[in-house]
Every structure is written in C-alpha cells, then in structure tokens.
Amino acid sequence: MSARAPVxxxxxxxxxxxxxxxxxxxSQSRGYLRVRIDSDxxxxxxxxxxxxxxxxxxxxxxxxxxxxxxxxxVSLMKxxxxxxxxxxxxxxxxxxxxxxxxGCLAIWVSVTHLTALWWGDEMTLGRHVANAVGVLLLAVxxxxxLRRLIDRRPLATLGLPGWxxxxxDLVRGMLTWVLPAxxxxxxxxxxxxxEIRVDAAPGELLGAVLLLILLVFVFEAFPEELIFRGxxxxxxxxxxxxxxxxxxQALLFSAFGTVLWVIxxxxxxxxxxxxxFFAMAVVVGLLRxxxxxxxxxxxxxxxxxxTMQLVLSSHYAAIEVDDEAIFTLATAVLAFCAAxxxxxxLWRGPVNWSTPEWAT
Numbered sequence: 001m002s003a004r005a006p007v008x009x010x011x012x013x014x015x016x017x018x019x020x021x022x023x024x025x026x027s028q029s030r031g032y033l034r035v036r037i038d039s040d041x042x043x044x045x046x047x048x049x050x051x052x053x054x055x056x057x058x059x060x061x062x063x064x065x066x067x068x069x070x071x072x073x074v075s076l077m078k079x080x081x082x083x084x085x086x087x088x089x090x091x092x093x094x095x096x097x098x099x100x101x102x103g104c105l106a107i108w109v110s111v112t113h114l115t116a117l118w119w120g121d122e123m124t125l126g127r128h129v130a131n132a133v134g135v136l137l138l139a140v141x142x143x144x145x146l147r148r149l150i151d152r153r154p155l156a157t158l159g160l161p162g163w164x165x166x167x168x169d170l171v172r173g174m175l176t177w178v179l180p181a182x183x184x185x186x187x188x189x190x191x192x193x194x195e196i197r198v199d200a201a202p203g204e205l206l207g208a209v210l211l212l213i214l215l216v217f218v219f220e221a222f223p224e225e226l227i228f229r230g231x232x233x234x235x236x237x238x239x240x241x242x243x244x245x246x247x248x249q250a251l252l253f254s255a256f257g258t259v260l261w262v263i264x265x266x267x268x269x270x271x272x273x274x275x276x277f278f279a280m281a282v283v284v285g286l287l288r289x290x291x292x293x294x295x296x297x298x299x300x301x302x303x304x305x306x307t308m309q310l311v312l313s314s315h316y317a318a319i320e321v322d323d324e325a326i327f328t329l330a331t332a333v334l335a336f337c338a339a340x341x342x343x344x345x346l347w348r349g350p351v352n353w354s355t356p357e358w359a360t
Contacts (some may be wrong), residue, residue, distance in 0.1 A: 089151045093235060096150060100142075100232055101252055107138045108260055123315060125211075132219035139223035143231050151235070158230035159294040166295045172346040173287060173299020180338035181307065184330035194326050196311070199318035208317040212306045221301040228253045228281065229288040229297045237357045246285035253281035280304075283339045290343050290351050300339065307331060 089096065111134035119127035147155050161169070188194045198205065228249050236245035257277035261269045284297035291297075311319050311327065321327045 087152050089153075091150055093239065096146065096235060097232060097252065099150075100146060100227065101256055103142050104139070104227055104256055105259060107135060107142070109263060111135050111138065112260075112264070125315070128215050128219070128315075132215050135223055136218050139227060143226055146231060158226070158234050159288065159292065160230070161293050161295070166293065169291050169293050169295035170299040170302075172291070172343070173296035173301075174303040175299075175346060176287065176296070176339050176342045177300045177303035177307075177335045179342055181303075181331040181335040184334040185327070188326055188330040193323070194330065195322045196327075197320045199320075205317050208310060209306065212310055212316055213302065216302055216305045216309065217298075220305055221298045224253075225284065225294045225298045225301055228256075229284055230294045233285065233288055234357070239356055241354045241356065242289045243353045246282060246289060250278050250281035250285055254278035279336055283336050286340050287343055289353065290340070290347050292347075296343070296347070304332065304335065 091099070111131055115127045115130045115134070119130070143158075144155065147153055147158060160166070185194075189196065200208070232252060233245055233249045236248050240248075254274050254277040258270060258274040261273045280301075284300055287296045287300055288294060308328075308331075309315075310317060311321060312324055
C-alpha cells in the first residue's frame with residue numbers, strides 16, 4: 001500500500017494497553033489514537049507521534065484504554081477499521097437529517113391518527129398498544145435502511161454495544177433518573193409539601209408498572225433514542241464536536257416533539273413543550289456522550305416517562321397527587337439538573353467532548 005494509506009482516528013473505546021498498535025503518552029492523554037491502515041503486518045512506532053501501522057485484522061486485538069470501562073465488541077473493532085475505506089454516504093448530512101426528522105413525523109402522526117380513528121381520541125390501553133407496535137415496526141426499519149443503504153455504515157456504530165454492556169448501561173441510565181428523583185420525592189413528602197394517595201393493591205400497582213415499562217420502551221424510549229441519540233447524533237458527531245452534536249440533536253428533537261404536540265393539542269403548548277423537549281434532549285444527549293451507547297439514554301428516558309405517566313395519569317393505576325407542580329419539580333426537574341453528576345459517578349473514565357468521533 002502506498003504511503004497515502006487512509007488514516008483513522010479511534011476514540012478511547014477502541015484502544016487498549018498491550019494491543020497491536022503503539023502510541024505515545026501525549027496521544028494517550030488526548031484520548032484518541034491515529035491509526036494508519038496498512039496491509040503490511042509489521043508494526044512500527046513513529047517517534048514523536050501516536051501513529052502506528054497495522055492491518056485491519058489487528059483491530060480485533062484492541063482492548064479498552066481504561067480498565068474501568070467495558071471493552072467494545074469485536075464487531076465494533078472490525079467495523080472501526082473499515083470507516084476510512086467505506087464509500088461516502090449517498091446523501092449530504094443536511095439531506096439525511098431532513099429525511100430522518102420528516103420520516104419520524106410521518107410515522108408518529110400517521111400511526112397516532114390511524115389509531116385515533118379506531119379507538120377514539122382517548123388514550124386507552126388498546127390504542128396505546130397499537131401506537132407502540134405501529135411506531136416500532138416503522139421506525140426501526142427506517143433507521144436500518146438509512147444507516148445501511150444511505151449512510152453505508154454498520155448499525156453497531158450507532159451506539160449499540162453487546163448485550164451485557166447494553167444491560168449495564170440501561171440500568172445505569174435508569175439509576176441516573178431514579179436516584180435524584182427518589183431523593184427529591186422523599187424530601188417533599190417528608191416535609192409535607194406533597195401528599196400522594198395510592199388506591200390500588202400491590203399486585204395491581206406492580207402490574208401497572210410492568211405494563212408501562214413495556215409500552216414506554218416500545219413506543220417512546222427505544223425508537224426515539226435509536227433515532228435521535230443513535231442515528232442523528234452519530235451522523236452529527238462524525239463531523240463536529242460531540243458537545244455541539246448534543247445541542248443540534250436537541251434542537252431537532254425539540255422541533256419533532258413540539259410539532260407532534262401542536263398538531264394534537266394546539267398552539268397553546270408550543271412554549272412549554274419546546275422547552276421541555278429541548279431540556280430532556282440535552283440531558284439524554286449528554287448521557288449518550290458519557291456512556292458511549294444509546295442504552296444509557298434509553299434507561300433515563302424509560303424511568304422518567306414511566307414515573308410521570310404512572311403518577312400523573314389515571315389510566316393505569318389509581319394514584320392521586322395533591323400538587324403536581326411540586327411533584328414535577330422534586331422529581332423531573334431535579335433529575336434533569338443532577339443527571340450528569342450522577343452519570344459521572346456511574347460511568348467513570350475520560351469523556352471526549354471536543355473531537356469528532358471518527359475524525360481523520
């Protein structure tokens with residue numbers, strides 16, 4: 001291969017001590033390694049820089065740079081070596097983002113309107129189930145088509161690790177919501193600022209929680225996080241700093257969610273919903289960067305929506321709150337503000353905020 005072989009920058013999740021690629025101390029401290037893909041199996045450190053020559057097969061030997069973080073899957077390492085040599089996407093970045101957001105709107109609006117024609121405007125259990133199934137069956141294939149056929153990139157690069165890592169990140173994401181929200185709720189109840197009345201048997205309450213977990217996961221948490229913190233964030237982070245990608249995806253998510261609510265509830269909800277959706281998208285976007293996968297945001301999203309729908313809605317369990325505003329402040333607002341602090345304790349290790357994920 002000529003001296004102008006493609007160059008790939010691997011993030012901290014793609015590096016490992018004792019692996020086949022060498023780097024100097026300065027490049028290690030920056031959290032990334034520039035690797036020049038070469039068919040030559042010989043591996044040489046170049047003085048004064050963190051660039052090494054390695055074959056694509058060496059990628060399977062990479063170990064994570066920091067022992068406190070779980071190692072990436074072998075498939076991710078194989079895919080990492082292919083990024084520089086893959087063909088460019090079929091559409092420009094603005095075109096891909098536009099198609100994705102408009103596709104989301106088309107899916108959610110069409111599904112919810114079709115179910116409303118059958119079950120009526122009230123969110124009954126049957127309509128909720130139909131919404132969840134319809135959205136899942138349309139949204140996930142849309143992402144698969146966009147990533148594989150339009151981007152021409154592997155699905156795993158959207159932040160989809162192996163099952164063990166995914167489960168760990170899911171639980172940590174849920175704790176990122178539950179811990180601060182639980183502390184806040186306990187405080188306002190202890191001081192007598194909020195009174196919660198539960199008129200349901202323990203078995204009925206448990207059934208309602210399990211049902212809501214399933215419905216929220218299928219209808220909201222998984223498809224929305226896969227699209228916005230998976231597909232959209234990853235496309236943005238390819239070309240800009242991750243913190244900038246978080247802000248941009250939050251603006252797109254806020255526009256998406258607000259338009260849905262304006263269609264169903266009118267212009268009166270514009271300001272309230274746009275602010276709430278933007279704040280939530282920033283928080284889960286930061287969790288996406290800190291965790292390195294979409295499962296952390298999914299866990300946070302799941303815990304947030306299950307709690308609010310269970311307590312503030314009478315559809316699934318007989319629960320009454322005498323002051324919904326204080327309840328929301330003590331749980332949702334507090335959890336949003338404390339999320340990154342809690343996440344920093346759960347996901348330890350350096351976080352890349354400034355370097356595009358696949359910069360060359």
